[in-house]
Amino acid sequence: MTTAADASATTGTTGTTGTTSTTGATTEPVIHRGLAGVVADTTKVSNVMAETNSLTYRGYAVQDLTAHCSFEQVAYLLWHGELPTPEELVDFQAMQRPRRALSPGLMLALRLLPTSCHPMDTLRTAVSWIGTEDPDAGTYDEAANQRKSEMLLAQIATVVAIDHRRRLGQEPIPPDESLNYVDNFFHMCFGSVPSPQIARAFETSLILYMEHSFNASTFTARVVTSTMSDQYSAVTAAIGALKGPLHGGANEAVMHTMLEIGHPAKAADWMRAELAAHRKIMGFGHRVYKNEDSRVPTMKAALWDTAAVVGGGERWTEMYTAMEQTMLAERGIYPNLDFPTGPAYYLMGFNIEMFTPMFVMSRVVGWTAHIAEQRAHNALIRPLSSYDGVPQRAVPIELATR
Numbered sequence: 001m002t003t004a005a006d007a008s009a010t011t012g013t014t015g016t017t018g019t020t021s022t023t024g025a026t027t028e029p030v031i032h033r034g035l036a037g038v039v040a041d042t043t044k045v046s047n048v049m050a051e052t053n054s055l056t057y058r059g060y061a062v063q064d065l066t067a068h069c070s071f072e073q074v075a076y077l078l079w080h081g082e083l084p085t086p087e088e089l090v091d092f093q094a095m096q097r098p099r100r101a102l103s104p105g106l107m108l109a110l111r112l113l114p115t116s117c118h119p120m121d122t123l124r125t126a127v128s129w130i131g132t133e134d135p136d137a138g139t140y141d142e143a144a145n146q147r148k149s150e151m152l153l154a155q156i157a158t159v160v161a162i163d164h165r166r167r168l169g170q171e172p173i174p175p176d177e178s179l180n181y182v183d184n185f186f187h188m189c190f191g192s193v194p195s196p197q198i199a200r201a202f203e204t205s206l207i208l209y210m211e212h213s214f215n216a217s218t219f220t221a222r223v224v225t226s227t228m229s230d231q232y233s234a235v236t237a238a239i240g241a242l243k244g245p246l247h248g249g250a251n252e253a254v255m256h257t258m259l260e261i262g263h264p265a266k267a268a269d270w271m272r273a274e275l276a277a278h279r280k281i282m283g284f285g286h287r288v289y290k291n292e293d294s295r296v297p298t299m300k301a302a303l304w305d306t307a308a309v310v311g312g313g314e315r316w317t318e319m320y321t322a323m324e325q326t327m328l329a330e331r332g333i334y335p336n337l338d339f340p341t342g343p344a345y346y347l348m349g350f351n352i353e354m355f356t357p358m359f360v361m362s363r364v365v366g367w368t369a370h371i372a373e374q375r376a377h378n379a380l381i382r383p384l385s386s387y388d389g390v391p392q393r394a395v396p397i398e399l400a401t402r
């Protein structure tokens, strides 16, 4: 089998059985395991530029957006291609905020779910449920899909907050239309709004989490959409893809790791032992960025800001520094966005198992922007495989039943 890394340039047509070169000789197909390095389609939503460690949403640098825009403004930008005018923003908020309350059916379903399930399972089930209650779930047109995207954005935060509370044995707190997305989420979780510094740090994390081109969960949403399936199915599948620790689940794993290490002074030895045992350390490495994740400096600053206003915060910033320095010295691998976000969410008072659902609260905007783009220029996503199982054979006569 030839992999992308060791393949020499081959021209010709590729099928499941091999490649026919222009000279007529059959060679083995080039296998791109994990689709690494494959450009699967074009997109206008965001641009991940690994060479310059930079990232733009609809042409705006994410650092510019986190410095000057609210979560709602950036969500509007990703969906509509332009930042909203002040009037458009008011209209957007007036339409979004009343949609935060959940249906009685979904409220009941959330009560019935076991608390032993992971909150990502709650969220996956809730999105699927919302789809069952939408009489237009299967109808596609641009306006209907935009309405569904807005509904999902408004309701996912409510589901996450209710799940956060029910695991603590607490009753839901209804959403408050007078509050912005961030303050309302804290209000629904804790019954109060955060300090401006914490609100800003949290909003920064959400803006940075919102979109990242063809990452595994977005690509999952595009694969489902490419079959002309519905938006709820695509988002439900994307939640399943984000849950894994090699993707969004890493923000939870980072905090578990930091707690296991316990003290910054123990970080270097702990990490060296893990690396010697060939185990991966969550929150480090990236498929596209091989130098530094474009979003990390901004989120690292937000973690430091959070630590400055929360008691005991320096324990986790010192842990961050110790782990970052050790990984760079031992393997030359940089932290990814999940590395600063994990301890930031922990310092903000969230239970660790809620971290990946909080990622969904934001990434749903990116997913649905990509679903719209996929639908607008659809091509069924169906790659080829190279068979390397047993050669063709006949059913043994003694096992035949007909």
Ligand SMILES: CC(=O)SCCNC(=O)CCNC(=O)[C@H](O)C(C)(C)COP(=O)(O)OP(=O)(O)OC[C@H]1O[C@@H](n2cnc3c(N)ncnc32)[C@H](O)[C@@H]1OP(=O)(O)O
Pocket: 034, 245, 246, 247, 248, 250, 279, 280, 281, 282, 283, 284, 285, 286, 287, 288, 331, 333, 336, 337, 338
């Ligand atoms: C929001 C996000 O989804 S960001 C990503 C969050 N995921 C994580 O933090 C999980 C930990 N990181 C990883 O598993 C990987 O870096 C990934 C999956 C993110 C990207 O991986 P890939 O591009 O497939 O690279 P791959 O896993 O093959 O790693 C290349 C090499 O670096 C090593 N490596 C990469 N990441 C790590 C890590 N976190 N810890 C230890 N070694 C690592 C691999 O062991 C491999 O070494 P080898 O060539 O000696 O076998």
Ligand SMILES: O=C([O-])CC(=O)C(=O)O
Pocket: 209, 211, 212, 214, 215, 216, 247, 286, 287, 288, 336, 337
């Ligand atoms: O792009 C990726 O592969 C993973 C990632 O950082 C993201 O989804 O934000």
